[in-house]
Amino acid sequence: MKSVIPIQVESVQALNRTPGVDINAVGPLDGTSIYNVDLNSVEDKPWKKPGTDVTDYFNYGFNEYT
Known part of the structure; x- marks a missing residue:
C-alpha cells in the first residue's frame, strides 16, 4: 500500500521561484x-x-x- 503525501500549493510555488542573482540584469x-x-x-x-x-x-x- 502506497501512502500519498499531499503537496501544498505554497511548496510548489516556492519551487518555481529561483532566488539569487538575475543573470539577465545589466x-x-x-x-x-x-x-x-x-x-x-x-x-x-x-x-x-x-x-x-x-x-x-x-x-x-x-x-x-579585448
Whole structure:
C-alpha cells in the first residue's frame, strides 16, 4: 500500500521561484551600465597590481583590451 503525501500549493510555488542573482540584469558601475564604462577612465585597476590573478577580473582569456 502506497501512502500519498499531499503537496501544498505554497511548496510548489516556492519551487518555481529561483532566488539569487538575475543573470539577465545589466550590472552597474558607479551608476553607469557596465556596457558604457570605458576601462581607460577607471583610475583604480586592481588587475594590474603585482601578484594579482587577472582571471579574478576577466573571464575566458579576455583582458582589459579585448
